[in-house]
Amino acid sequence: MRWLTLYLRSRRVPVALATAVGGMVVMWVLGSAVSDGGPGVKMVVLTVLLLVVVLTATLSGPDEELDRTAARPWPPRRVSHLLAALAVVAGLPFLTHLTGISFGPAGPVIRDAAGLLGLAALSAPLLGAGRAWFVPLGWTLAAAVYPAAGHLLGEILTWQSQAADSTPAAVTAAVLAGSGLIAYASAGPARRTPAEAAL
Amino acid sequence: MSRMLRIELRRSAALGAALVLLLTGGIMCYAAPQRWSSSWMALAMIEREYLVLILPLALAAGAWQGRRESRNGLAELVRSTPRPRPQQVMPILGALGIAVAGGYLAVLAVAAPRIAGTARYLPAAAFAVVAVGVLAVVAAAWLGLAAGRLWPSVAAGPVLALAGLGWLMGFPGIAHGQEWLGALFSPMYGMSQYSDYETVSGRLSAAQAVWLVALVVGGYVLHVAQSRRARAASLLPVALGVAVAIAVMPHDRYLPRAIDRVAQELVCTTDAPKVCVARVHSTLLPEVTPRARQALALLARLPRPPAEAHEDTTTWGRDLPEPRPDPAGIALMTITVDDRGHLASPADLVPQTVTRVLGNQGRCPDGLSWSALRAATYWLVGTEPPAEPGFDDDGEWNDHVGQLWRSLRELPEADALARVTAVREGALRCADLDEMLSGK
Amino acid sequence: MRTVSAAETAPTSHPWAVHADSLRVKAGPHLAVDGLDLALGTGVHALLGPNGAGKSTLMRALATVVEPVGGTLTLLGVAVNGRADLRRVRRGLGYLPQQFGFYPRFTVREFVEYMAWLKEMPKSAVPAAVQRAVDRVGLSARADARMKTLSGGMLRRAGIAQAIVNDPELLLLDEPTVGLDPEQRLEFRELLRDLGVDSCVLVSTHLVEDVVAACTDVVLVNDGRLVHRGTTDSLIAAGGSGEAGDSPAERGYSALLRRHRAEAGR
Numbered sequence: 001m002r003w004l005t006l007y008l009r010s011r012r013v014p015v016a017l018a019t020a021v022g023g024m025v026v027m028w029v030l031g032s033a034v035s036d037g038g039p040g041v042k043m044v045v046l047t048v049l050l051l052v053v054v055l056t057a058t059l060s061g062p063d064e065e066l067d068r069t070a071a072r073p074w075p076p077r078r079v080s081h082l083l084a085a086l087a088v089v090a091g092l093p094f095l096t097h098l099t100g101i102s103f104g105p106a107g108p109v110i111r112d113a114a115g116l117l118g119l120a121a122l123s124a125p126l127l128g129a130g131r132a133w134f135v136p137l138g139w140t141l142a143a144a145v146y147p148a149a150g151h152l153l154g155e156i157l158t159w160q161s162q163a164a165d166s167t168p169a170a171v172t173a174a175v176l177a178g179s180g181l182i183a184y185a186s187a188g189p190a191r192r193t194p195a196e197a198a199l
Numbered sequence: 200m201s202r203m204l205r206i207e208l209r210r211s212a213a214l215g216a217a218l219v220l221l222l223t224g225g226i227m228c229y230a231a232p233q234r235w236s237s238s239w240m241a242l243a244m245i246e247r248e249y250l251v252l253i254l255p256l257a258l259a260a261g262a263w264q265g266r267r268e269s270r271n272g273l274a275e276l277v278r279s280t281p282r283p284r285p286q287q288v289m290p291i292l293g294a295l296g297i298a299v300a301g302g303y304l305a306v307l308a309v310a311a312p313r314i315a316g317t318a319r320y321l322p323a324a325a326f327a328v329v330a331v332g333v334l335a336v337v338a339a340a341w342l343g344l345a346a347g348r349l350w351p352s353v354a355a356g357p358v359l360a361l362a363g364l365g366w367l368m369g370f371p372g373i374a375h376g377q378e379w380l381g382a383l384f385s386p387m388y389g390m391s392q393y394s395d396y397e398t399v400s401g402r403l404s405a406a407q408a409v410w411l412v413a414l415v416v417g418g419y420v421l422h423v424a425q426s427r428r429a430r431a432a433s434l435l436p437v438a439l440g441v442a443v444a445i446a447v448m449p450h451d452r453y454l455p456r457a458i459d460r461v462a463q464e465l466v467c468t469t470d471a472p473k474v475c476v477a478r479v480h481s482t483l484l485p486e487v488t489p490r491a492r493q494a495l496a497l498l499a500r501l502p503r504p505p506a507e508a509h510e511d512t513t514t515w516g517r518d519l520p521e522p523r524p525d526p527a528g529i530a531l532m533t534i535t536v537d538d539r540g541h542l543a544s545p546a547d548l549v550p551q552t553v554t555r556v557l558g559n560q561g562r563c564p565d566g567l568s569w570s571a572l573r574a575a576t577y578w579l580v581g582t583e584p585p586a587e588p589g590f591d592d593d594g595e596w597n598d599h600v601g602q603l604w605r606s607l608r609e610l611p612e613a614d615a616l617a618r619v620t621a622v623r624e625g626a627l628r629c630a631d632l633d634e635m636l637s638g639k
Numbered sequence: 640m641r642t643v644s645a646a647e648t649a650p651t652s653h654p655w656a657v658h659a660d661s662l663r664v665k666a667g668p669h670l671a672v673d674g675l676d677l678a679l680g681t682g683v684h685a686l687l688g689p690n691g692a693g694k695s696t697l698m699r700a701l702a703t704v705v706e707p708v709g710g711t712l713t714l715l716g717v718a719v720n721g722r723a724d725l726r727r728v729r730r731g732l733g734y735l736p737q738q739f740g741f742y743p744r745f746t747v748r749e750f751v752e753y754m755a756w757l758k759e760m761p762k763s764a765v766p767a768a769v770q771r772a773v774d775r776v777g778l779s780a781r782a783d784a785r786m787k788t789l790s791g792g793m794l795r796r797a798g799i800a801q802a803i804v805n806d807p808e809l810l811l812l813d814e815p816t817v818g819l820d821p822e823q824r825l826e827f828r829e830l831l832r833d834l835g836v837d838s839c840v841l842v843s844t845h846l847v848e849d850v851v852a853a854c855t856d857v858v859l860v861n862d863g864r865l866v867h868r869g870t871t872d873s874l875i876a877a878g879g880s881g882e883a884g885d886s887p888a889e890r891g892y893s894a895l896l897r898r899h900r901a902e903a904g905r
Contacts (some may be wrong), residue, residue, distance in 0.1 A: 003278035030365070042368070046307055046361055116609055133357045137259065138223065141364055145251050146227075203756050210744040272740030277802075279702040281729035282755035287757060617729075 007077070011058040017088070020054045023047075024092045032101045043110060044093065044103050045144045045160050051089040051115040053133040058085070059121065060129035060189035068188070075185045082121055082181055089113040092181065107164040115173030116140065118180030125187035132189075203290035204297075209266070212290060212391050213298035216260035220302030220336065221309070223252050228310045233538035236429065237395045238479045239321045240459070243328040246306055248390035250335055250394035251367050253306075255360035257299045257339040258346075262356040264295055265422075287424045292341060292419065304329070311351045314316020317540030319473060320350040320462055320479045327404035335386045335409035339363060341418030345433075348422060378454040383407060383444060389454065394514050395479050395536065398459035401511040406447040413440020456514070463512045480510065486542040491532060494552035497579045498530060501620055505530040505556055524627055550576050557622055563629035571632035575619045594613065614638075629631050653716030655680050656839030657701060663709035663863075664693075664700040671696035674710065675862035685836035685850040685857045685871075686843040687892060693863040694843045695737050698813045702734040702842065709765045715808055725841045730759055733807030737814055737843075741799040743787035747778055747797045749833055750786055772804040777823070777828055791818035799827075803834065810840040828853035837842035851875070859895055866899040 008014065027047045031039035039047075053064050057080070067074070090113040094101035103109065114138045123132040140160050147161035148154025155168040161170035207213065210336075228235060228242075228250045235245040268274050278286065307329065347355050371381030371388045383406055390399075413436045421433035454542045464482065465475035474491040476484050491508035498504045511531040525531050532552045537543035554576045561567045577584040577600075584604055586597040607615045618638055625635040653885060657679040664672035671693040688694050690873045699705045700712065703725050715727045741750055751769045760768060773782045776796040781789065789797065795818045802810060817825050831853040834840050839859075844850065850871060857874045859867040867877070871888070878890030882897070 015352075016354070019352075019358075024360070030369070034369065046364070050358065051360050053361075054354045059352040132352050133353070135334055138219070138256065139358045140225070141252050141255060141360065142227070145364070145368070146230075202762075205751060206745070206749045208751060210742065210749065224776050237683070242717040267742065271742055272738050273742065275702075275736050275738070276734065276740055276754070277757060278704045279689075279729060279732060280754070281726040282727070283760050470882070586817045 010061045012082075013058050016044055016058045020051050020088060020092065023054060028096055028099070028101060029102070031096075031103065032099075037175060039101065039103055039107075041161055042118055042144045042148075044109060046139060047093060047103055048109060049116060049136065049140045049144075049160075050135055052085075053093060054115065055088065055117075055133040056120040056124070056129060056136070057086045059124045059132055059184070061120040062189050064189055068191070074188055078185045078188060081179065081182060082117060085117045086113055086117055088110075089117060105164055111164075111170055111173045112160050114177040116176075116184075118177035120172070121180035121184035122176065124189040125183050126190060126192040142191070202292050206535060207294035209291040209296050210296065210592070212260055212264040213294040216257065216264075216295065216340065217305065218304035219260065219298055220253050220306045221279040223256060224249055224303070225309050227252065228306060230312060230446050233536075234391065235310065236317075236379030236538050236540040237316045238462070239535040240325045240328070240398060240462070240479070241392055241395065242314065242318075243312055243325040243332075244390045244392060244397075244406040246303070247328055248387050249363065250332060251307075252392075252561040253497065254335055254367060254387075255363040256340045257336040258343040258363045260299065260342040261295060261343020261358035262347035262350075262359045263343075265344040265349075266293065266351040266353075266355065268348065269351040277599060284425060288419075288422055293346065293424065295344060296337045299340040300333045300442055303333050303336045306359040310473065314540040317536075319482050322398065322403070322459055322461065324401060324459065325400045327401060327408075328399050331386055331404050331407045331411065334415065335469075336416040338411050338418060338576045341415055341422065345418050345421035345424075347432075350381055377450070377452060379448055379451045380445075382454050383411070383448050386411070387501050389456075393456060394458075395575070396458050396463040396477060396512065396514060398457050398462065403445060403454075403457075406444040409447060410437075410440040412445075413437050416440075416491035416600065446504040458514050463514070465509060465512070471506075475507070476532075476534055477512050477528075478511040480536070483534060483536070483542050484539075487532070487548065488543060491544060494532075494549045494556075495530060497553055497581075498556055499578065501623065502555075503527070508532055508552060508556065510534045511555075525555070526560050550580050553579050557562075558626045559617070559623075561626070563626075565629070567629070568632040568636075570600045570603060571622060571636040572626070573600050574607060575636060577604050577623045578607040578615060578619060588605060605637075607636070653713070655713070656715055657841070658713040659689070659710065659712040660712075662700070662707055662712050664696050664701075664705060664707050666693075666696040666705075668846050670708075671863050672700065672707075675860065675865050677864065677865060677868070678860065679839050680856075681835070681837065681839055682855040683831050683842065684841045685851055685854040686860065687847070687857060687895065688843075688860040689848065691857065692861045694860060696863075697815055697842055697860065698734075698737075698841070701735075702732065702811050703729060704734075705737075724886060726759075728809075730805065731808035732758075733805060733810040734800035735798045735802040735812045735815055739794065741786045741794065741797065742787065745785045747773060747786060747789070747800070748782045751801045751804050752795060753855070755804045758805045760790070760805050765799055768804050769808070772800040774824075775803065777802045777826060790826060792820060792823060796821060796823070799830075808838050810834060810838050811843075812840065813843045814845070815842060816844060816846055847892055848886065849886075851886075853889045859892070861899055864905070867895045872904050 024047065027043065027050065031043055090110045093109050094106060096103045119136045120132045123135050125136065139182060143158035143160045147158045152168055155162050155166050156172050159169035159172040204397040219527065224246060228245065269430055270276065314565035317419060339499065343359055346359055362563040367385050367387050370385045373382040380607055382403060385406055417433045417437035420436065421430055424430040424433060462477060462479040464478050466478050466485065467473050468488055472495050474488045476487055495508055506528050508530040509532065511533050530552050532548060532555070535543040542548065554572055556571045557575055558567055584600050607618065617637055621635040622632050625632050657677060659675055659677040660677045662672055663670060675697065678772060678812055686694050686697070700707055701712070701714065703719060704770045705718065706721065715731050717728045719725065731806045745753065748769060751772055752765060755765045755769055773779055776799045778793060778796050778800060781793060786794065786797065795815060799812065799815055802812060816827060819827060828849060831840060831842065842854065854871055857864065857867065874891040875887040876891065878884065878887055878894045880889040882893040884890035884893050
């Protein structure tokens with residue numbers, strides 16, 4: 001498993017994971033401070049968003065061009081990378097169920113985790129991994145603060161903060177997750193030299 | 200310096216940041232134009248509410264830009280140059296500051312044309328509200344810049360944005376019901392208008408401006424700081440600003456909604472019968488006047504008819520005032536503004552005004568019979584009452600109103616008028632209007 | 640006939656542009672420059688030495704980026720210590736670091752302009768100075784291209800342009816010829832000779848033939864200490880036919896190093 005450790009380090013996963021866990025702890029502390037009966041929908045959505053944006057940085061290594069010269073095919077690893085990220089993003093809030101303050105229900109958490117990761121994975125080939133958080137962040141902030149329920153367009157546009165039984169929201173998330181997975185697995189993050197990736 | 204500023208404006212993230220702010224604010228404004236179409240003050244206040252999205256984005260843009268020096272490995276070269284750091288950072292601070300301030304103002308610019316024809320009253324307080332918003336985004340961008348330099352990670356931007364959003368939305372809750380504290384330190388708090396006369400008190404704006412300026416200075420000091428001690432020193436101006444702001448702000452547990460008495464003042468027609476609207480609605484007077492006069496003409500058949508029609512400028516505080524009869528001789532109208540800044544559903548103004556005169560405020564312990572009032576109103580108007588939407592009883596209630604209206608119509612005119620007059624008088628006594636209408 | 644340069648006729652308060660006395664500089668926890676004595680005046684000086692000899696650390700200290708931990712260092716007549724006002728020194732400084740950072744979205748002209756501004760050049764002098772610096776490194780055709788579109792050699796030349804934009808009295812170039820093609824290196828040598836007339840130029844390099852062609856003298860360091868100081872001819876003279884190397888200068892380089900190591904090993 002030596003290569004796995006090296007791969008994870010090349011993607012700066014340890015730092016990202018530590019940041020994600022730290023962020024989850026902070027949100028948990030905040031959630032337990034404000035809550036009567038657990039954190040609200042907004043807080044859960046924003047927690048998932050936090051975990052996703054922290055992990056998007058791992059979608060590419062320091063030099064994508066160098067990575068692409070590898071003989072080993074990338075798509076399987078890219079898919080595994082996304083699935084592992086999904087497990088982390090959905091899993092960390094799930095752990096809070098062991099405590100008194102639970103971030104969940106699991107359904108919307110998994111939906112949001114999959115949809116937002118898909119959105120980030122969709123952005124990575126277009127904008128580069130360094131900018132892949134742009135769209136998930138902007139969209140989710142707006143959707144969390146101003147959720148629109150009760151009509152189709154509203155539920156699609158603010159899918160992140162819909163109730164667990166909202167079909168339009170679930171479908172939107174599934175579409176984003178699926179297209180993100182396919183786009184990222186086949187195209188990979190945008191090719192930028194390290195200097196360009198800087199800005 | 201100005202040349203450097205121009206270069207930074209072109210080459211840094213400044214323009215992108217301005218565009219993101221403009222897009223976000225613009226989309227939010229046009230997603231719900233009825234929230235700000237009534238006046239300039241409403242527009243100024245609603246953009247302050249949208250700081251909840253704009254300010255986190257300004258933070259993220261700052262953090263994104265703040266990573267540049269370390270990401271590009273220019274730090275070493277820059278350290279070998281003579282220009283002191285406080286001057287070195289001015290172009291990028293200036294560029295980003297101008298960009299986010301410009302982005303914030305540009306939102307107003309894209310929203311303004313929609314209401315330019317209908318909004319006229321422009322109080323000084325509106326400028327204060329906008330200025331505080333501009334200060335907030337500049338402070339956020341500079342703080343983000345400093346934070347991005349100290350924590351040059353890709354995650355810095357979004358994490359900071361989330362923290363900013365959490366602060367804006369969460370702080371009023373953390374402030375433990377001390378509303379003054381929440382309003383002071385969350386510049387988006389309490390910014391949705393309950394009435395068109397609402398304003399933001401000068402004292403609140405001044406207090407907010409104080410701590411936001413302090414935050415701008417703190418962000419600058421933090422960005423310039425080279426040592427741990429200098430970084431700690433950046434807390435000083437912020438602490439000072441917060442202290443002054445707390446001292447300036449009245450410590451009201453419940454912050455009363457500030458009412459702009461000038462906006463509330465009536466502006467009237469010069470010719471009789473007099474029709475008046477609040478100053479904030481003064482451009483609607485030509486739209487209101489013919490309908491108000493039509494209502495007055497209909498009401499003239501009643502004994503002691505109202506001679507003038509005024510906009511009802513009553514504002515509700517936390518506690519409802521004692522119910523008292525509407526002033527005699529005046530028909531009160533409720534003016535609502537549609538999403539283009541014009542009079543909302545003008546056709547309804549006549550029956551609404553008539554109903555208001557017949558039912559007075561309608562504030563009775565057991566309520567008033569709405570069906571009787573409606574039938575009486577439409578008897579005066581002379582048309583069949585249109586079906587009132589929003590009842591889930593298969594039109595039963597609307598049928599009932601229609602029956603009452605028809606039975607009035609079948610009566611001789613004098614009898615019917617007597618019953619309608621009885622309804623008007625009964626409403627003052629909180630009597631059973633159904634009985635009045637059926638002549639029992 | 641010889642041109643008399645401005646530096647020779649101008650009265651100067653400091654006989655040496657660089658004067659180091661038992662200088663000690665740390666690179667991280669490691670003492671990379673350990674008791675170095677050095678005095679450099681006008682001319683082109685080559686800084687030679689194996690990898691890890693402390694060349695870049697010395698350069699960084701001379702560029703006032705890191706502060707010495709021991710000894711004395713005087714740059715352009717100003718003693719560099721914790722209390723020194725380095726502004727005057729830095730105005731007369733040009734520096735091309737080994738790891739050359741730049742803003743990818745800036746054009747070459749904007750970047751050089753920005754550096755000129757950082758070096759506190761008078762505003763009126765900037766545009767002409769920038770154009771001249773860009774011309775001197777042969778980047779005029781790409782002056783308005785974004786930095787991120789440049790090739791490695793062009794970037795290096797842009798780096799040289801920013802270093803010389805303020806006509807520095809002390810010019811520090813850390814491996815300036817990396818990425819330059821043979822033709823550009825010839826032009827660069829010409830530029831070096833030109834710059835050395837008026838200023839003190841210190842060029843760190845591994846390319847011994849550049850040294851012979853363009854430098855007036857040689858500073859050879861190893862393990863943070865001065866190994867040899869002399870003219871380029873003295874470097875050539877040091878080499879015997881038995882030393883490793885394909886040219887007299889390379890043989891001299893090898894011989895001096897070998898001797899120093901042998902002495903240190905005793």
